[in-house]
Amino acid sequence: MPATPSPMPVCFPPALDELLSSLIRRHAIFYNVPPLAVLHHAVPNLRSLKAADLDLTQDQAEALAIMFRTTATAVFGMTFAIAPGATRRLISSRVMQECQTCSTQHAQDGPVLRSQLQGWRITCPTCDGLLRDPDGLESQLSPNLLWRSASRGEQLLHREAHDGSRHWISPAVVARLLLVPRFVRWGPDKGDYRRARLLGLVIPEFDRIAMEEPTNIANSGKPILPLHLRPFLLAGVAVVLESGPEMLDLLRRHAIGVRREVFDAFAAEAIAQWVSVRAHSQKQLI
Structure with missing residues (x-):
């Protein structure tokens, strides 16, 4: 079982909506150590700050919470760990705005x-x-x-x-x-x-x-x-x-060739559900 990390002597409160890796970097600057040294003080098995932002587990959040003198819920709230896979494609790796x-x-x-x-x-x-x-x-x-x-x-x-x-x-x-x-x-x-x-x-x-x-x-x-x-x-x-779902039919008709294959790959489940619903509706009209 991993050792319980010790709390940091000096901890900064996170800014509203701050990213976990950002809080780690700010502490690293204060203590004059690499950011990974701060991360590994609490969670030695996390390979990168990006992993902390995207793939944090409950146990890891609890360890970081001890180090930062806060709660695991607060730590999770600074990450994208619960974001669904499709949503993660909308998360940039750099500051955009x-x-x-x-x-x-x-x-x-x-x-x-x-x-x-x-x-x-x-x-x-x-x-x-x-x-x-x-x-x-x-x-x-x-x-x-x-x-x-x-x-x-x-x-x-x-x-x-x-x-x-x-x-x-x-x-x-x-x-x-x-x-x-x-x-x-x-x-x-x-x-x-x-x-x-x-x-x-x-x-x-x-x-x-x-x-x-x-x-x-x-x-x-x-x-x-x-x-x-x-x-x-x-x-x-x-x-x-x-x-x-009717809108998917309209969009799909304008996706030709390879584009339609791409469309179907993204919407396969939704299209299947819509075909089932439409077939059921047509049976009721017969």
Whole structure:
């Protein structure tokens, strides 16, 4: 049985929404030791700080709680350990964004917040302010009906990440489906057809914006859009979930060839459930 770690003589309280690896790094700076030395003081078998953020177990959380003089629940709350597999594809390995209001409260080399890595966030969970990326870009959406749908999508993905809540299909899976490339017949004057995504069928504005992007558009493998494009994806997630399984049929018809195989691989379970429901409904009509 692993030895119980001793509490640290000096412990800093975590910032609101701080990432566990960030708290470990701040203590390492204070004690002038490598971050892994702090981690291994409590949990010798964890191989990296990333593993602490993503794969923490109950026993490991309890050991870290003793070291940091807090509770295992508080330690777990600083990680993504309970996030479902599909949601983890929306978690970045680096800081992508910040809240202008809250970031001014932290000095240089201050805490890294979980929301800075979450690819489904457009607002700060602490103050509800808009997030911005390192270039100062924010959303291109104005506060209208589409923005309200984007906020709804953000809430759906947030709940799934934190307590596993989902509708008839995982919101994170829907985000991946919407970024599957779709077949179009655009002419040369309408931009690069390779940027077309199924999302454009649900939120037509996205196609116009995507054509103007100087960089490649994210795909279903790593479905994290730049912050200024993210509201379109979040709005699409909300629309699909509210429309019901019928929307999958529409999207699937526009995924041709290999794209359809990719679509089916992501949505196999949901499609099977929908086919069963539809078959049952058709029998009732006979």
